[in-house]
Amino acid sequence: MSIEHTILAVLSFWPSTGYNIKSEFEHKAAGLYWGMSYGSIYPKLKKLEKEGFIYAIEQEDEGRKKKKYELTAKGWKEFENWLKTPPPFPVIKDELLMKMSTWHEDMDNDVLISHLFKRKEEATDILKFVQEWPRNGYSFVSRLGCLSIRYAEMKLETEIKWIEESIEVLQNNNLPVGQDPHGNTEKLLNRRRMAIGGEKGNFQ
Amino acid sequence: MSIEHTILAVLSFWPSTGYNIKSEFEHKAAGLYWGMSYGSIYPKLKKLEKEGFIYAIEQEDEGRKKKKYELTAKGWKEFENWLKTPPPFPVIKDELLMKMSTWHEDMDNDVLISHLFKRKEEATDILKFVQEWPRNGYSFVSRLGCLSIRYAEMKLETEIKWIEESIEVLQNNNLPVGQDPHGNTEKLLNRRRMAIGGEKGNFQ
DNA sequence: TTAGTCATGTAACGCGTTACATGATTAG
DNA sequence: CTAATCATGTAACGCGTTACATGACTAA
Numbered sequence: 453m454s455i456e457h458t459i460l461a462v463l464s465f466w467p468s469t470g471y472n473i474k475s476e477f478e479h480k481a482a483g484l485y486w487g488m489s490y491g492s493i494y495p496k497l498k499k500l501e502k503e504g505f506i507y508a509i510e511q512e513d514e515g516r517k518k519k520k521y522e523l524t525a526k527g528w529k530e531f532e533n534w535l536k537t538p539p540p541f542p543v544i545k546d547e548l549l550m551k552m553s554t555w556h557e558d559m560d561n562d563v564l565i566s567h568l569f570k571r572k573e574e575a576t577d578i579l580k581f582v583q584e585w586p587r588n589g590y591s592f593v594s595r596l597g598c599l600s601i602r603y604a605e606m607k608l609e610t611e612i613k614w615i616e617e618s619i620e621v622l623q624n625n626n627l628p629v630g631q632d633p634h635g636n637t638e639k640l641l642n643r644r645r646m647a648i649g650g651e652k653g654n655f656q
Numbered sequence: 657m658s659i660e661h662t663i664l665a666v667l668s669f670w671p672s673t674g675y676n677i678k679s680e681f682e683h684k685a686a687g688l689y690w691g692m693s694y695g696s697i698y699p700k701l702k703k704l705e706k707e708g709f710i711y712a713i714e715q716e717d718e719g720r721k722k723k724k725y726e727l728t729a730k731g732w733k734e735f736e737n738w739l740k741t742p743p744p745f746p747v748i749k750d751e752l753l754m755k756m757s758t759w760h761e762d763m764d765n766d767v768l769i770s771h772l773f774k775r776k777e778e779a780t781d782i783l784k785f786v787q788e789w790p791r792n793g794y795s796f797v798s799r800l801g802c803l804s805i806r807y808a809e810m811k812l813e814t815e816i817k818w819i820e821e822s823i824e825v826l827q828n829n830n831l832p833v834g835q836d837p838h839g840n841t842e843k844l845l846n847r848r849r850m851a852i853g854g855e856k857g858n859f860q
Numbered sequence: 861t862t863a864g865t866c867a868t869g870t871a872a873c874g875c876g877t878t879a880c881a882t883g884a885t886t887a888g
Numbered sequence: 889c890t891a892a893t894c895a896t897g898t899a900a901c902g903c904g905t906t907a908c909a910t911g912a913c914t915a916a
Contacts, residue, residue, distance in 0.1 A: 455904075461758040465844065471867050484753045492904055494869055515913065516866065525852045535759060536767050539751035541778045547743035549688045553804040554665040555739060563740050564800075574745045586832075592840040596768075598832040599825065600757040603818045610814040614807045621803065628790075628802040636796040640669065648729045659876075675895050696876055698897055720885070720894065 455492050456500060458485075460523065460531040463506060465592065467522040470494050484600050497521055505530055556640055565622050572615045579608040659696050660704060662689075664727065664735040667710060669796065671726040674698050688804050701725055709734055760844055769826050776819045783812040 462473050470493045477487045500506045505527035509520045523531065548571055555564055582604045586593040593601065621627055630637075666677050674697045681691045704710045709731035713724045727735065752775055759768055786808045790797040797805065825831055834841075 458754065461754060464758055464760070464848075465840065469867075470869085471865095475866095484750075484757055486747055486749050489905055490867095490869075491871095491906070498869095517912090518867065522847070523851060528848055528851055532763060535755050535763060538771055538774050539755055541775070542748060542750040542752070543690055544746060544748060545690050546688075546746040548746070549804045549807060550662065550665060551739050551743055553688055553798065553801040554668055555800045556668070556798070559736060559739060567742055570742050571745070586835050589835075590837060591835060592838065593835040594757065594760070594841060595831040595834040596759045597757040598834045599822050600753045602832075603753060603815075603822075606814050606818050607811065610810050611807075614810050618803050618807075627799040628806075630799040630802045631790050631793075631795060631797040633794060634796065636669065637798060643726070644668075644732055647727060647732055673895075674897085679894095693877055694895095694897075695878070695899090702897095722895065 455488055455496055456505075457531070457534045458488070459493070459496055459500065460505065460527055460534070463521055463523050463527070464531055467509065467520040469518045469520050470497055471518070472520075484604060500527070556644070557637065558641060558644060561622055565619055568615050568619050568622075572612055572619075575608050575611050575615070579605065579612070582608065659692055659700055660709075661735070661738045662692070663697070663700055663704065664709065664731055664738070667725055667727050667731070668735055671713065671724040673722045673724050674701055675722070676724075688808060704731070760848070761841065762845060762848060765826050769823055772819050772823050772826075776816055776823075779812050779815050779819070783809065783816070786812065 459473060462468060462476055468476070470490065473493055474488070474490060477485050497506070501508060501521070504524055506521045506523055509522060511518050511520055513520075548567060551567065552564065555561075582601055585591055586598055586601055663677060666672060666680055672680070674694065677697055678692070678694060681689050701710070705712060705725070708728055710725045711728055713726060715722050715724055717724075752771060755771065756768065759765075786805055789795055790802055790805055
């Protein structure tokens with residue numbers, strides 16, 4: 453998904469400056485929006501203006517000079533056509549999952565458990581924020597925005613539940629059986645021990 | 657997360673060729689792994705070899721010449737140190753959520769509903785695959801891999817449940833109330849109508 | 861007065877993809 | 889024989905970030 457359309461989407465709420473757009477993303481990182489840097493924002497704003505999707509309103513607002521951008525008719529069209537195009541299935545790149553599924557039996561499970569505890573804390577923090585968001589009294593949350601937030605909530609609750617289950621299973625040594633028709637678990641450990649064998653003493 | 661570590665992780669399972677690594681990701685895109693292109697893989701393999709993390713075994717296997725790569729002691733170390741470093745909280749960029757929360761009341765809800773139906777189908781397909789994976793009889797799924805897969809399952813089930821709820825709410829015009837202390841919903845519609853006002857006739 | 865935040869911008873760089881180039885083997 | 893799959897690679901490009909540069913206003 454392009455930064456350009458994200459910017460148009462933010463501007464659809466209200467006219468904003470580049471600085472504004474960045475801060476808009478700072479706290480709403482709950483999976484509904486995602487951050488971008490000034491190095492992307494300002495050049496894109498210029499580009500979008502040059503192409504006629506937005507226009508600048510130079511202001512001397514509150515003693516500070518700023519450049520607020522607003523959508524043009526062309527900008528609204530582009531934004532709404534983007535809304536209408538079916539969104540692609542999201543690619544999730546979760547290092548925790550990757551690490552968990554490539555963790556092996558010569559590794560200390562306690563380290564993995566500490567990863568899970570850390571993730572639980574992070575998820576809990578975001579969940580709290582997400583739950584308060586539509587009731588904090590000042591943020592604008594549209595009726596459909598509410599539905600999106602509901603999704604973030606459900607997903608985080610599921611994640612926390614999974615983490616708790618996983619920690620329990622790991623601590624009680626109660627792991628599921630898996631599937632290993634070619635004895636790969638053992639092969640892996642043998643290959644590893646073979647590789648590091650010569651330096652058994654100093655292998656951390 | 658770097659491609660390098662992902663490659664080391666794949667090689668930890670079994671020695672593989674560049675082609676192998678790519679195909680490994682083709683079907684396991686369930687959120688546990690993610691794809692990469694030959695344009696990344698081959699140069700990275702060379703780099704990793706040069707740096708002593710992996711070494712090549714040139715083979716004339718099954719009538720085909722291939723270059724299988726295997727981890728060195730240094731490679732195992734690097735891989736395991738990576739496993740031990742706490743994974744960052746994943747950034748989820750879901751265009752569907754972004755579109756839903758910036759959808760506005762002058763847009764046709766049926767289009768949004770069609771997006772949701774499409775997503776439901778995709779999620780259902782992946783869920784089916786994920787559920788069969790640890791029981792298909794041939795894939796290697798470690799005991800911890802099983803836990804990761806369980807997460808993918810739970811997440812997809814939650815997603816599907818949310819989609820079903822959302823479709824229902826949209827079809828019965830039963831949306832939640834939201835939060836709009838500054839009358840932004842109306843302001844937005846006014847700004848939009850103002851912007852496109854001059855060309856009401858031909859605005860698609 | 862000084863640290864923080866509001867505010868705008870650019871240049872260099874990193875990272876990964878797309879597209880291209882090549883060729884052998886195998887299944888229909 | 890021909891399309892698909894196995895197999896390896898490179899060059900150009902797109903996209904976005906990091907780091908840097910600048911400056912004004914504001915609250916402690």
